[in-house]
Structure formats: C-alpha cells, structure tokens
C-alpha cells in the first residue's frame with residue numbers, strides 16, 4: 001500500500017514539477033540606473049502553485065522504496081567538484097569580495113557550508129555575483145546550483161519563480177535608513193522619496209506600508225546599493241529602505257561614518273532569508289537543507305569548529321549518528337545522498353551557526369534575537385538526524 005501511494009505521489013509530483021519549470025521570470029521590473037519611479041503596487045506577484053517534487057523514499061517503520069527524486073543536481077555538483085553559489089560581492093556582513101579574491105560574509109559561509117557537506121571541501125565554491133533582479137533566472141537556467149543571497153522566501157517566489165526555499169538561516173524584517181536628525185519615525189515621511197533595490201521584496205513592502213499608513217511616497221528603484229548610495233549622497237532619496245540586516249551593514253560602512261545616518265525604529269515586514277534551489281529536484285533540495293540543519297544542530301549539541309574532534313569519541317548515540325561515527329561497524333546513512341560525515345565536515349571546515357553569526361553579523365551590532373536556537377527562545381530548530 002505504502003509503495004503504491006509513494007509511487008503515485010512521485011508521478012504527480014513529476015507532472016507538477018515539469019509544469020512549474022516552464023516559466024521563469026525575473027523578480028521585479030528591470031532596473032534603471034537612474035532610478036525607476038513608482039508610487040504604489042508590488043511586483044512580487046504571481047500565484048500559481050508548484051510542487052517541489054516527490055515523496056520520501058524511506059519510511060521510519062520499515063521497507064525502503066527505491067525512488068529517484070528529481071533532476072540529479074547532487075550527482076552533477078559532485079561530478080563537477082564545485083558548487084555554483086549565487087551570491088553578492090558587496091553586501092557588508094553577508095557577502096563581500098576581498099582584494100585577494102575571497103568572499104567573506106554570512107552568505108558566503110553558507111555557500112561553504114553546502115560545499116563542505118556535498119563535496120567535503122568548503123572552498124570548492126564558485127561564488128557567482130548576482131544582481132537582485134537576476135537571481136531567479138540564474139537559478140532557473142542553471143547558472144547557479146543554489147542561491148544564498150539575502151533572499152526572502154515568499155509565496156510568489158515559491159510559486160511563480162519556480163524556487164524551492166529551504167531552512168531560513170536569518171529571520172529579518174524591512175527597515176528604513178535616513179539622514180541623522182531628518183525623521184524620527186516612518187509616520188513623519190509623508191511625501192518623501194524612498195530609494196530601494198530593484199527586483200526586491202523591498203519595493204512592494206514600501207508601497208504597502210505607506211498605503212497602510214495612509215501616506216504617499218515616491219519609490220525610486222536602483223540596480224544595486226552602490227547606485228542607491230550615490231543617489232542618497234546626492235540628496236535624491238529621503239530614505240533608503242532594505243532588509244534591516246543589510247541596513248546595519250550599510251550604516252556601519254557609511255562614507256561619512258555610521259552616525260551620519262539612523263535606522264528608524266519600525267520594522268515593517270517579515271523577511272525570512274535563506275537558501276533557495278530550483279523546483280523539481282527534491283534530492284538536491286534535501287541535501288542543501290540538511291547542510292544548513294547541521295550548523296543549527298551543531299550549535300545545539302555545543303559542537304564547534306575547535307572542539308568537534310573531541311566529540312568523535314562521544315558516547316551520546318545522537319552525536320555519534322550526527323557526526324557519522326561508526327556504531328556497530330556502520331555509520332548512519334539516512335539516504336540523503338550526502339557523505340555520512342557531512343556534518344563533521346561542515347563544522348570542522350566552517351563552524352556551527354553561532355560561530356558563523358558571530359564571525360559576520362555580530363560585528364555589525366546584530367544580536368541573535370529570533371535567530372537564536374529554539375531552546376534559547378528563538379526560531380532555529382533542526383529536525384532529528386536519525
């Protein structure tokens with residue numbers, strides 16, 4: 001019975017997934033370097049449902065059902081020996097290209113987490129710089145294997161953009177940066193000009209929020225932050241709206257110093273940021289997701305980059321399974337297609353979630369808040385690895 005229903009589920013999923021993969025549009029209107037003006041409306045639309053693929057191959061209770069799930073990207077990435085990770089090169093705290101050619105930041109490290117899990121080598125990453133508006137076409141066309149680029153999970157992106165979002169690795173919300181002393185609250189900004197990056201959730205959120213407040217603003221959209229910075233400096237923008245975490249990075253690196261600008265107190269949207277893959281390849285999606293879970297679970301176990309080796313002799317069976325330690329002559333292989341020591345590699349080569357956060361986001365003044373572990377009152381929770 002189980003076998004039959006699993007096969008039906010797979011068949012249905014393949015039909016849905018192939019339908020879902022036919023239309024790829026970029027998220028949002030084309031960017032205009034001089035600033036595209038709009039005063040209302042969102043462009044993050046679309047509604048059709050897609051399904052990201054088949055059902056499970058094994059079930060806790062018993063028999064194993066051999067099913068091929070999806071498009072084989074896990075095998076392709078392993079054969080290529082390199083992960084193409086869609087990211088950015090100038091987003092403070094998240095992904096910044098250094099003079100020596102390395103990428104540094106929270107997103108850059110999560111690209112490494114995936115490479116460590118899948119390839120056993122955190123440095124086997126091609127960090128592909130993507131503008132906001134190009135993210136989903138790059139994912140759909142296979143230019144990148146995964147997107148780790150401060151990208152918000154929304155229904156329209158799950159649906160119309162053909163993306164499958166995985167474990168959120170940073171729960172964010174939208175904010176507003178203004179010149180120090182110019183405004184105290186969003187409610188003071190009626191009639192102002194707000195600058196945003198094109199092809200983002202930010203654009204639509206500004207329109208909705210000011211509509212909700214019964215106020216009118218002009219929204220100017222730019223291709224990237226450098227262009228917004230220039231417009232802001234030239235007094236073309238009264239406010240700069242973006243994810244709050246991004247604004248913290250922008251403020252920390254502001255040309256006239258952080259005190260020249262203020263982030264207003266209101267956070268006016270939910271922006272769950274996390275990795276996304278193209279629809280239709282469940283095995284790949286699961287591999288990426290368990291790589292992220294490994295960072296969270298490691299923090300919960302108290303396993304860090306520097307102490308992970310001491311845990312290889314732990315007598316806690318949950319830790320033994322998690323690190324791929326042999327129990328009765330075999331390591332747990334849950335059938336994800338990942339090496340059985342993938343979590344060990346992630347922790348040893350990149351670190352646990354707390355370490356990655358401390359390395360890149362704490363220096364911007366960000367605290368864990370809702371991004372704490374569930375056991376500390378936050379939202380981060382990894383399912384059991386067994």
Ligand SMILES: N[C@@H](CCC(=O)N[C@@H](CS)C(=O)NCC(=O)O)C(=O)O
Nearest residue numbers: 132151152197200201224225242246
């Ligand atoms: N999380 C939002 C916004 C993401 C976004 O791309 N933000 C812009 C503005 S902070 C950005 O990353 N710019 C980077 C750059 O220009 O280097 C989304 O997914 O649409």
